[in-house]
Amino acid sequence: MRYPTDRKYTKEHEWITTDGTIGITNHAQDSLGDIVFVELPKVGTEINAGKTFGTVESVKAVSDLYAPASGTVTAVNESLATAPEQVNKDAHAAWMLKIKVKDPAEINALLSAADYEKFVSEEAGH
Amino acid sequence: MSAVETTPVVRKTALNAVHRQMDAKMVDFNGWDMPVEYPAAIGCGIVAEHMAVRTGVGIFDVSHMGDIRLAGPEALAAVQHISMNDASRLAIGQAQYSALLYPQGTFVDDVIVHRLGEDEYLLVINAGTREKDFGWVRDNTRRFDCKVEHLSDDFTQIAIQGPRAVDVLQKLTDADLSAVKFYWVTRGTLCGLKNTLMGRTGYTAEDGFEIYIPPDEETSARVWYAILDAGKEFGAVPCGLGARNTLRLEGKLPLYGHEISDTINVWEAGLDRFCKMEKPDFIGRSALEKAKAEALKKTLVGLEMVERGIARDGYKILDEGGREIGYVTSGSPAPFLKKNIALAYVPPEHAAIGTTVKIEIRGQGVRAQVVPAPFYKRPKKV
Numbered sequence: 001m002r003y004p005t006d007r008k009y010t011k012e013h014e015w016i017t018t019d020g021t022i023g024i025t026n027h028a029q030d031s032l033g034d035i036v037f038v039e040l041p042k043v044g045t046e047i048n049a050g051k052t053f054g055t056v057e058s059v060k061a062v063s064d065l066y067a068p069a070s071g072t073v074t075a076v077n078e079s080l081a082t083a084p085e086q087v088n089k090d091a092h093a094a095w096m097l098k099i100k101v102k103d104p105a106e107i108n109a110l111l112s113a114a115d116y117e118k119f120v121s122e123e124a125g126h
Numbered sequence: 127m128s129a130v131e132t133t134p135v136v137r138k139t140a141l142n143a144v145h146r147q148m149d150a151k152m153v154d155f156n157g158w159d160m161p162v163e164y165p166a167a168i169g170c171g172i173v174a175e176h177m178a179v180r181t182g183v184g185i186f187d188v189s190h191m192g193d194i195r196l197a198g199p200e201a202l203a204a205v206q207h208i209s210m211n212d213a214s215r216l217a218i219g220q221a222q223y224s225a226l227l228y229p230q231g232t233f234v235d236d237v238i239v240h241r242l243g244e245d246e247y248l249l250v251i252n253a254g255t256r257e258k259d260f261g262w263v264r265d266n267t268r269r270f271d272c273k274v275e276h277l278s279d280d281f282t283q284i285a286i287q288g289p290r291a292v293d294v295l296q297k298l299t300d301a302d303l304s305a306v307k308f309y310w311v312t313r314g315t316l317c318g319l320k321n322t323l324m325g326r327t328g329y330t331a332e333d334g335f336e337i338y339i340p341p342d343e344e345t346s347a348r349v350w351y352a353i354l355d356a357g358k359e360f361g362a363v364p365c366g367l368g369a370r371n372t373l374r375l376e377g378k379l380p381l382y383g384h385e386i387s388d389t390i391n392v393w394e395a396g397l398d399r400f401c402k403m404e405k406p407d408f409i410g411r412s413a414l415e416k417a418k419a420e421a422l423k424k425t426l427v428g429l430e431m432v433e434r435g436i437a438r439d440g441y442k443i444l445d446e447g448g449r450e451i452g453y454v455t456s457g458s459p460a461p462f463l464k465k466n467i468a469l470a471y472v473p474p475e476h477a478a479i480g481t482t483v484k485i486e487i488r489g490q491g492v493r494a495q496v497v498p499a500p501f502y503k504r505p506k507k508v
Contacts, residue, residue: 005247033151033163034173036459037436055488057436059172059459060368081434088166095247 002014004112008068008107009116015092016068016107024056024065027120029091032058038080038087040065040096040102049106056087056097069106071099099110139189140282141347150366153491156254158190161366166364174460175369179330183288183357184365184409187278188329188336190253191283198272205247208266208409208504209239210392212251212402216241221309225264225399227410231417235259235382237369238327240311245272249285250327250336250389252382253455256326264463266409286353287334287373289504290360293493295335298358299324308333329370331377332381369461375462376502378428378469384439391403391417394471424452428499429483435492437468437485439504444484444491451476451480454485460501483488 003009003025007017013028029035037057047053047067054065075098080086086094101107111119147154148168164170178184188206196204209222218241226234235255240248251259260276267274271462285409286295296303299316299322306326316322319339328334339349354362371381380386385395392401392414402419403411430435437457445451457468468485476483479498484491 012233030166031151034171034461037434058463060371062438 003113003117005113008110008112009025010066010068010118011068011119012066012067014066016110018101018104018107018117020071020074020101021095022068022097022099023095024091025116025120026050026091029088032056033064034059034062035087038084038096040080041073043073043076047071047073047097056084058109065096067099068110069099072121074098074103075102098116137190137323139187140341140343141187141189141350142349145346147189148364150364153367155190155367156252158253161187162368163366164364170363170365171370172366172372175365176372177419178361178363179288179332179334179365179369179373180462181289182361183286183290183294183334183365183407184369185284185348185353186287186365186370187282187359188285188370189282189341189346192251192253192256192259193281193283194249194251194276194277194339195242195246195275196249196263196267196272197243197275197359198270199245200270201245201247201272204267204270204272204274204397205239205249205290205418206406206408207262207270208248209237210401210408210410211239212248212405213241214405218243219311221325223309223312224396225386225392225400225483226259227392227408227414228388229409229413231258231410231413232388232394233386233390233395234262234388234399236380241324242311248277251278254472257457267286268458269361280341281338282341282349283336283338284350284353285328285330286335286357287328287330287365288330289333289336290357293329294353294357294360294362296322296338298352300409302336317352319345319349323440323499324387325419325498326498329379330373331379331500331502333371348444348469371456372458372461375458375467375469376462378500381456387412393417393422394424394426414507422474423508425474425477426455427472427477427496428501429454429457429468429470429485429494430501431466431485432482432493432495433466433488435485435490436466437470437487437492437494441468442486443470443472444486446482446484447482447492450486457485467500468498469499472496 039055093125311325323338443452452472
């Protein structure tokens, strides 16, 4: 899997673009399996880097979503409420939130595509 | 604290290498390294596997299940003593759902009792309770003239499940499977293996077979691939424990440690029709007799989410006022029914069909309704 280089990644398997669009990685959707439920905050909510902002559920498992950076939610991908399987089909296109980023330095400090790829392969190799 | 620390050994079935070769997602299930689902790249994943079993056929490695054989002049008396269903009603080749009970009427395990011969019975037991069950059966049948053998490691057990299971298996055996009724067994040559035991049983609320073959890796892999290959024309897919769980949940088939356990009795679990109080005395009977005279404190119900949310194992059930009244034993999206369903214990006054309760999901009370269960019943054959 090639991870897009136009964004940064977290060890909790979220991605964020410099303009504050957030989603989960292909590795995350693959580990979860069939995604059936996504719960996201409302527009206007403050989210904080490293803290949970929502939940994603597959048939089998419930997982928290962790904010890659702090900011205010400006848009929510409402279509995921009725069609959460979009995340399985293309995790890097099926965005979840857009935030107004508080501190761009938080994003810069995250993993690059290459570093994330390395992290995932090491995680899988145990 | 003991000075010697023992590392729990992860157990593997003879098909472990096959699952890994097929790139299955593996999980620890009661100490067993088992496939939870196979990759989307080969048309699998829990939902696809579940749908294959409802509409076509799916194949499961269930070799982690255990087996106990009782054989000898008093085998029937021994089985009668340790199990709640009436094994005297079994003809040779017939099987029944039953359970081993503690004296207090709660569950050691649920089992399928097969009568294989005049004085020969095979109990198929759960993976997580193998050693406990064998010890229990051995200790409680000492006074009977019958030999008790633990055969759990003697078979690779494969389940072929779904409306087309019979067509797939029939391609591989000389036994006439159309003559085998549900919950009966037969023997025949299967993939060249003579005298192979094949039971029309399963844990999916669907028609299907479970076969018992030699446990060596080579034979196990050969038969596994032969079944998949024979099933190709019917859309057969390998299935993992994920689909096994959602399939059994739609059919309200109990899972040990969830709907049944050592603290839940037969009446609470609603398994009355498999418990024959009129047969000769059996372990647990007198406690159940007493319990029958008293009011039930909790009862198992089927729930369907009314509001958005998914109930999961262990979630609390609340009444309309937010008071805790029970708990979810199993909860999941139901892939075939396309609903979010759960089984739960609640007090009988909240058990009537149509009753609304709340399920506590991440601190919020989310509405669900008591509905008839099983949630799914397979269509009757035309």
